[in-house]
Amino acid sequence: MNAATKPTGLDQPAAHLRLVPECADAGSPGIQLSGVSKTYRSRDGDVPSLRPLDFHINASEFFVVVGPSGCGKSTLLKMISGLLAPSTGEIFVEGEQVTAPSGNVGIVFQNSLLLPWRNILNNVLLPIDMKRLPRDQYLPRAMALLKLVGLEGFEKKLPWQLSGGMQQRASICRALVHDPKIMLMDEPFGALDAMTRERMNVELMRIQRETGKTVLLITHSIPEAVFLADRVLVMTERPGAIAAIYDVPLPRPRSLDVMAEPAFTELVQRIRKHFFSQSALD
Amino acid sequence: MAEFSGQGGLSRALNAAWVRPFLFLIFIVIVWDLTIRLFKIPPYQIPAPADVVAVLWHDWPELLRQTWPTTYATICGFLLSAVFGIVVAMLIAGSKTVESYIYPLLVFSQSVPKVAIAPLFVVWFGFGIIPKVIAAFLLGFFPVVVSAVQGFKSVDPDMVDLARAMQGSRFHVFRAVNLPHAMPAIFSGLKVSVTLAVVGAVVGEFVGSNSGIGYVLQRSIGTFDLPTMFAALVILALLGVVLFWIVDRIERLVIPWHVSQREELLFAA
Ligand SMILES: Nc1ncnc2c1ncn2[C@@H]1O[C@H](COP(=O)(O)OP(=O)(O)OP(=O)(O)O)[C@@H](O)[C@H]1O
Ligand SMILES: [Mg+2]
Numbered sequence: 372m373n374a375a376t377k378p379t380g381l382d383q384p385a386a387h388l389r390l391v392p393e394c395a396d397a398g399s400p401g402i403q404l405s406g407v408s409k410t411y412r413s414r415d416g417d418v419p420s421l422r423p424l425d426f427h428i429n430a431s432e433f434f435v436v437v438g439p440s441g442c443g444k445s446t447l448l449k450m451i452s453g454l455l456a457p458s459t460g461e462i463f464v465e466g467e468q469v470t471a472p473s474g475n476v477g478i479v480f481q482n483s484l485l486l487p488w489r490n491i492l493n494n495v496l497l498p499i500d501m502k503r504l505p506r507d508q509y510l511p512r513a514m515a516l517l518k519l520v521g522l523e524g525f526e527k528k529l530p531w532q533l534s535g536g537m538q539q540r541a542s543i544c545r546a547l548v549h550d551p552k553i554m555l556m557d558e559p560f561g562a563l564d565a566m567t568r569e570r571m572n573v574e575l576m577r578i579q580r581e582t583g584k585t586v587l588l589i590t591h592s593i594p595e596a597v598f599l600a601d602r603v604l605v606m607t608e609r610p611g612a613i614a615a616i617y618d619v620p621l622p623r624p625r626s627l628d629v630m631a632e633p634a635f636t637e638l639v640q641r642i643r644k645h646f647f648s649q650s651a652l653d
Numbered sequence: 654m655a656e657f658s659g660q661g662g663l664s665r666a667l668n669a670a671w672v673r674p675f676l677f678l679i680f681i682v683i684v685w686d687l688t689i690r691l692f693k694i695p696p697y698q699i700p701a702p703a704d705v706v707a708v709l710w711h712d713w714p715e716l717l718r719q720t721w722p723t724t725y726a727t728i729c730g731f732l733l734s735a736v737f738g739i740v741v742a743m744l745i746a747g748s749k750t751v752e753s754y755i756y757p758l759l760v761f762s763q764s765v766p767k768v769a770i771a772p773l774f775v776v777w778f779g780f781g782i783i784p785k786v787i788a789a790f791l792l793g794f795f796p797v798v799v800s801a802v803q804g805f806k807s808v809d810p811d812m813v814d815l816a817r818a819m820q821g822s823r824f825h826v827f828r829a830v831n832l833p834h835a836m837p838a839i840f841s842g843l844k845v846s847v848t849l850a851v852v853g854a855v856v857g858e859f860v861g862s863n864s865g866i867g868y869v870l871q872r873s874i875g876t877f878d879l880p881t882m883f884a885a886l887v888i889l890a891l892l893g894v895v896l897f898w899i900v901d902r903i904e905r906l907v908i909p910w911h912v913s914q915r916e917e918l919l920f921a922a
Contacts (some may be wrong), residue, residue, distance in 0.1 A: 482811070484812050487910050490791075497819065530740055531910075
């Protein structure tokens with residue numbers, strides 16, 4: 372808790388910490404949250420899940436959220452995608468207030484959520500079907516994406532014939548197939564083995580650099596967060612609030628070698644301290 | 654070598670899926686026959702299997718002629734219960750308001766014995782096929798609704814969210830996610846429904862009809878013609894099995910992806 376209220380006590384260079392979010396006005400590109408909170412109403416009482424949040428994600432930024440389990444990360448992502456209405460506050464994506472799902476977002480959920488009756492290729496093409504876009508126009512792109520994540524030759528297989536990690540990779544393809552400007556990813560690599568995970572990290576970073584997508588990624592792995600992010604948002608325990616936002620001062624393009632650099636390990640250490648001081652190991 | 658493969662062929666034939674219940678059936682018939690001989694049960698209580706077979710053998714043109722109206726009524730009633738059942742289930746699963754109004758009444762209506770109200774349909778619609786179809790429909794309807802509602806409701810909300818997030822319209826999301834997801838449950842309801850529809854059609858024929866297996870049944874009971882009655886029962890059972898089998902085949906075609914069908918898929922691959 373003290374980490375949330377007195378993060379300066381963690382002794383860090385001011386450049387790495389922004390307690391007060393840069394306030395961009397609502398018309399600006401990127402994602403803007405002002406006073407966004409969420410309280411789930413259930414039969415046995417209210418469940419406060421998120422305390423009011425204010426922050427801004429710049430366009431083409433790689434923004435990573437870390438936080439203890441149950442602090443409201445998935446809730447945050449669902450609100451930004453327009454699937455869930457915030458209890459208070461407003462969310463603006465690309466300058467427009469979010470009231471309903473907009474098709475310009477690619478989402479990867481915590482579990483792969485492939486439709487068991489569609490083969491892998493048709494699962495990847497689901498956004499195209501939902502948006503009623505011409506299938507044949509996006510078919511080459513879908514195939515290329517599957518190849519990129521190492522699923523070539525599995526297009527005609529049903530999801531249950533693939534391993535958990537392969538399913539998750541397919542779901543990443545699905546989020547990318549309609550070329551959305553914004554990617555919202557909820558622990559996309561949780562089901563992957565360490566090696567595939569690193570490869571996917573590098574791949575995702577490359578895609579993000581090349582296409583200039585705005586990425587909001589949720590992860591449980593602090594090294595992964597620091598490796599990928601332009602900025603890392605650290606959340607407190609439930610009900611979640613912003614503990615700190617860190618700039619990652621590592622130059623791009625990054626290779627896996629940056630993980631050995633002192634600046635990297637130092638930042639990882641610093642973020643880790645939040646969770647120790649909260650006594651919520653995740 | 655040839656002998657070995659011959660034996661293999663025989664044991665494979667004995668183990669084929671359809672042979673096993675058949676063998677069991679023969680076993681039951683033998684026990685039936687033995688029981689009658691052993692305890693000297695008079696034929697006006699339980700006929701001997703041989704007599705039943707004799708009736709089937711001699712009267713099959715007449716029995717077959719009577720089978721068609723029953724089959725026809727069963728299928729019509731079943732199709733009605735499938736269509737209405739799925740639509741009503743969609744409404745119930747889709748709207749809490751509809752559910753709160755309709756579902757309790759539906760359950761309530763199920764406790765009304767159909768046999769008791771079947772004569773009413775004869776009063777309303779005469780001695781034609783309509784009372785039978787209605788009786789078959791009423792019996793087949795409920796299992797479809799119950800399983801389809803369960804199927805529609807058990808869909809993972811995240812899966813629906815995913816499709817919604819891609820700007821899918823309500824209809825598109827329903828067609829792409831909810832409906833396929835509910836298919837296995839719907840089919841398990843349809844399988845129960847089709848066997849009940851046979852019962853419904855026979856109930857319809859019982860109370861007011863001059864054709865069909867139900868009519869044969871009733872007439873043979875009236876004249877204490879037990880072999881004919883048992884022959885009619887055998888035909889009804891066969892009808893149920895055949896219709897069930899057809900629904901099962903259709904299920905395999907429609908949901909080849911489902912857990913219950915996976916083994917087949919592996920063999921086919
Ligand atoms: N539909 C819901 N109804 C009621 N409460 C909910 C609902 N969904 C989530 N919650 C509550 O909101 C809190 C935050 O949930 P959320 O799924 O956002 O956590 P999270 O940060 O994503 O956790 P994890 O890292 O384990 O995925 C949880 O404590 C949970 O109990
Ligand atoms: Mg989560």
